Amino acid sequence: MSGAVADGYTGRRSTYASLRLAFLLFMADPQWLIPSMIAPVIFGLVSFELFRGYGHYYLTYAILGAGMMSMWGQTLYGSGWATGQDREFGTLEPTIQAPTPYLYVVLGRVLWNVVSGLLGGLIVYLVVVAAAGSPPALPDPLAFVVLFLFVMLTLAAVGVVFAAFYVYTRYAGFIQNVGEFAFYVGTGCMFPVVLLPFWTNPIALVFPPTWALDALRYASIPGYVGFSWGFWPDIAGAIGTTAAYLLLAGSVFHRVERHVLEEGNLDHY
Amino acid sequence: MALASQDGPAIETRGLTRVFQSRKGFLFRERTRTEALKGVDLTVERGAIFGLLGPNGAGKTTFTKILSTLLLPTDGTALVLGHDVTKETEWLRPRMGLVLGGERGLYNRISGRDNLRYFADLYGVPLAERERRIREVLERVDLLDAADRRVEEYSRGMKQKLHLARGILHRPEILFLDEPTIGLDPKSARETRKLIRSLVSDGVTIFLTTHYMFEAEELCPKLAILSKGRIVARDTVDNLRALIGGDRTIEVEDYGFEDRELAVLRGLPGVSKIVTEEFGPMLRLTLRIRTGETTVDGVRRSLPGHPELAVRERRTSLEDVYLDLVDEEVR
Numbered sequence: 001m002s003g004a005v006a007d008g009y010t011g012r013r014s015t016y017a018s019l020r021l022a023f024l025l026f027m028a029d030p031q032w033l034i035p036s037m038i039a040p041v042i043f044g045l046v047s048f049e050l051f052r053g054y055g056h057y058y059l060t061y062a063i064l065g066a067g068m069m070s071m072w073g074q075t076l077y078g079s080g081w082a083t084g085q086d087r088e089f090g091t092l093e094p095t096i097q098a099p100t101p102y103l104y105v106v107l108g109r110v111l112w113n114v115v116s117g118l119l120g121g122l123i124v125y126l127v128v129v130a131a132a133g134s135p136p137a138l139p140d141p142l143a144f145v146v147l148f149l150f151v152m153l154t155l156a157a158v159g160v161v162f163a164a165f166y167v168y169t170r171y172a173g174f175i176q177n178v179g180e181f182a183f184y185v186g187t188g189c190m191f192p193v194v195l196l197p198f199w200t201n202p203i204a205l206v207f208p209p210t211w212a213l214d215a216l217r218y219a220s221i222p223g224y225v226g227f228s229w230g231f232w233p234d235i236a237g238a239i240g241t242t243a244a245y246l247l248l249a250g251s252v253f254h255r256v257e258r259h260v261l262e263e264g265n266l267d268h269y
Numbered sequence: 270m271a272l273a274s275q276d277g278p279a280i281e282t283r284g285l286t287r288v289f290q291s292r293k294g295f296l297f298r299e300r301t302r303t304e305a306l307k308g309v310d311l312t313v314e315r316g317a318i319f320g321l322l323g324p325n326g327a328g329k330t331t332f333t334k335i336l337s338t339l340l341l342p343t344d345g346t347a348l349v350l351g352h353d354v355t356k357e358t359e360w361l362r363p364r365m366g367l368v369l370g371g372e373r374g375l376y377n378r379i380s381g382r383d384n385l386r387y388f389a390d391l392y393g394v395p396l397a398e399r400e401r402r403i404r405e406v407l408e409r410v411d412l413l414d415a416a417d418r419r420v421e422e423y424s425r426g427m428k429q430k431l432h433l434a435r436g437i438l439h440r441p442e443i444l445f446l447d448e449p450t451i452g453l454d455p456k457s458a459r460e461t462r463k464l465i466r467s468l469v470s471d472g473v474t475i476f477l478t479t480h481y482m483f484e485a486e487e488l489c490p491k492l493a494i495l496s497k498g499r500i501v502a503r504d505t506v507d508n509l510r511a512l513i514g515g516d517r518t519i520e521v522e523d524y525g526f527e528d529r530e531l532a533v534l535r536g537l538p539g540v541s542k543i544v545t546e547e548f549g550p551m552l553r554l555t556l557r558i559r560t561g562e563t564t565v566d567g568v569r570r571s572l573p574g575h576p577e578l579a580v581r582e583r584r585t586s587l588e589d590v591y592l593d594l595v596d597e598e599v600r
Contacts, residue, residue: 010393017390021376021383028378028419090373094435097339098391099362105391261341264289264334 014100018108022082026116040070040120044127057221059136063128064217067148068189070120072155072209080159082109083166084173092167093266096257103253106163110156117152138220147216154208154238157245164252167260170268188213192226201227208245211238277351279443279474280313280336284345287331305331307498308345313491318465318475320489322482322591328498329478330369330447336476337367337445350442363392366441368432368449377421381412381431384420385438392439406434410464426457433464443474450484462488482588496595510585513593514541514557518586519568521554522579526572533571538562544593557585 026032047066051058083106086092096102129135138144166173184190186200187210193201204210214226215234227234260266287306293299305328313319323329334340336349338358347354352361376384385403394402407413410430420428429449436444446465450458465488469475479485485492486506493503502509510516521534531554534543539560546553556568565580572578 013390013393013396017387021379021387024379024383025376089376090369090371091376093339093369094367094374094388095391097337097362097367098388099359099393100391258341261339264287264331264340266339 011101011104014104015108015111018105019112020108022109022112026112032116035070035073036116036120037123039073040066040123041127043067043069044124045131047124048128048131057137057223059128059132059134060138060220063125063136064213064220065190066128067121067124068151068213069184070124071117071152072184072187072189080162080166081173082113083163084170087166087170087266087268090267096167096260096266101253102167102257103160103250106160106249106253109163110159113159114152114156117155118149121148121152139222140219143219144216147212147219150238151209151212151216154212154242157208157242157249160249161245161252164249164256167253168256170265183207186210192217192224194226205237206241208238208241211235211241278312278348279315279350280311280319280476281348282309282311282336282345285309285311285332285335285342285347286344287328287335287340288343305498306335306342309495309498309500311493311500311503313474313476315474316469316472317491318469318477318489320485320492321476321478321495322480322485322492322587323478323495324480324595327495329495332495333367333369333445333447333476333478337365338362339367363439364442366436366439366444368436368444368446371432371451372425372428375420375428375431378419380417381407381420381423381427381434382416384431385435388435389438394439402438406438409437409467410434411460426453429453429457429461433461437468437473441473443476444468446475446477448479449477450479450481458484482586482591486587494591494594501594502590506587506590509587509590509594513585513590515539515559516585517558517582518584518589519556519558519563519565519580519582521556521568521572522551523572523575523577524550525552526554530572530574534568537567537571542593555589557589 026036043066044062047062047069048059051062051065054061083092086095095105186196186204187193187207188204189209192214193204193210196204211234215231215238217224217226218231218234285306286304286308289303289305291301291303293301309328309332321329321332331340335342335347336354338354338361341355349361350364354361376387382403385406386399389399389403403416404413407416410433412427412430412434415423415427420431423431429452433446433449436446449465450461453461462484465475465477477485477488489506491503491505492509494501494509502512504512507516531543531545534540534554534556537556539558539562540556541559542557544555544557546555556563565582568580569578
C-alpha cells in the first residue's frame, strides 16, 4: 500500500473541490436560506420604499443599494466566516495538513459565495421590478450586468484577505463583526461614498469595491455625481486595488500559515 | 529538496523542544510559559508500529503535531522519512496521514463519502481512481453501508473509522495515530486495532500515541514512554520489563507491614524493587522479581505474622512498567 504517492493536487481541482463542498454545506444547512433567499426580498422591498420618488433612476439606486446589501454579506462575510467554521468543526487542521495550499480552499469558497451572492442580486432585481411594475431604465443593460459581476469580484478579493484573518486568529469573527457596518457604509454599498465626509474618502479608496461601485453607478445612472475622476479611472482603480489584494492574499496566506504553526492555535475556536 | 533515504529511519528527532506561550487578561496581561517537549531524542524504524505512551499532558499530541507538520518546534530537529518537517512540508504532506480522532475534524452535515471525496481532491488522489479508492477504504473500515448518511448521524466509533479512512485514503507511507481508540466501545476498539495491524502488513509505518497499556502491548513491538515532555524509556516491552526490575511481579496485601518485614522482603533472592501502595485500610507491596528464585510460598514464609495475608503472582505488565517509570519521573 505504501509508497504510492498521490499524483499531486492541482489548484483548479482543489478550488473546485472546495466550491463543491461549500455548495454541499449550503444545501445541508437551512439557515443559509435566510441570508441568501429571504434577506434579499426584504432588502429589495425596503430599498424600493427608501428610494421611491428620487428621480428617474430611483429603481437603479434601489436595486444597487439592496443588491449590494445582500451580496456583500454573502461574498465578503461568507468567505471569512467559512474559515471560522473550519476552526469550529476542527477541520482546519486536516485541511492545512493536506498538500493543497489553503489559499485554493479559500478561492473555492469565495467562488461559491460569488455565485450565491449573484443569486441574491437577482432576487433583489426581481423583487424591485415586481414592486415597481416595470424594469429600471438602464442606459446599457449589458454593461450593468458585467460591472455588477465585477463588483462581486472586488468583494471576493477582500473576502480572500479576510479569510486569512480567520486562519490567523479565532477572534477574526469578532473583528469582522465590529468592522462590517463601517465597511458596508464606507465602501458605498448603500449610497455613494462622496456623500460621506471628505476625510472618509481616502480610507474608502483602500477597498476595491469602492472604486467598482462608483464605476457601476457611473455606467448605470446618467447624471450620477461620484468621484470627480469619472468612470475609467474608477475601473483602473478597482483593477489595481483588486490585484493588490490578491497579491497580498498570496503572500499573507503563506505567512499566516507559518505563524499559526508557530503559535499552535489551529485547533482553537 | 533532498532525496528520501529508503533505508533511514522513519522518524528521527534530536533535541526537539516546544514551548507554548499564552497570555491572559486584557489590560494587565499575564504571560504563561509551558514547556511541552524538553529536548526529545527519538528514532523510529520503518515498517512497524511504534507506540508513544504517556499520561495526559505528557506532550504526545504536541510531538505528533510537530511530526505531522501541524506545529513548528521551538528548537531541535525532526526528520520524517528523511525530510525536515519544518522545511520540506510540500514533499512530506502527500506521504503522511494523520488521524487526530475525536468528534471534531469532520464535516458533520454532509455524508461520509462526500467528506472523503473532498479530502481525496485535496490530497491529489488520482481522479480516475478516486471513487474506487473511497469504496476500498470505506469497505476496509466497515462503513460502506453508512457511506451516504450524514456524519452527524454516525456514532463516535463510526466517526473514528471515518477519520481512519481519511488518513489512509491517499496511501501514506507513514501514518500518525493520536489516541485512535479513545472513547470507543470494546468492539469498535478491537476492530480499529485489527485495521491498524493490517496497515502494517501493507508496509505502512505507524506512529501511535495512546495511554491504553494493553493496546500498546498488543500492537507495538517497540515503544517509548513520554513523561513531562521527556522520553523516560524506549525499548521493546520485554526489555522495559527488565528495565524496571524483572518480568515477574508478586503482590502482597494486608493491613500493614513493619519496616523489619519490608527489609526481609528486600533481602529475598531476585527481588529488585518493592513498590508500596495504600488503598483504603490496606497496604499493597508490589515486588519486582528479577530471577525465578523467589516464589509466592517463599514470600508467605517470610511474613509469618500475617494469617490474612493475600499473595499472588503475575507477569509484570506494561502498566507496571509505565507506572514505575512515570512515577519515578514525577518524583
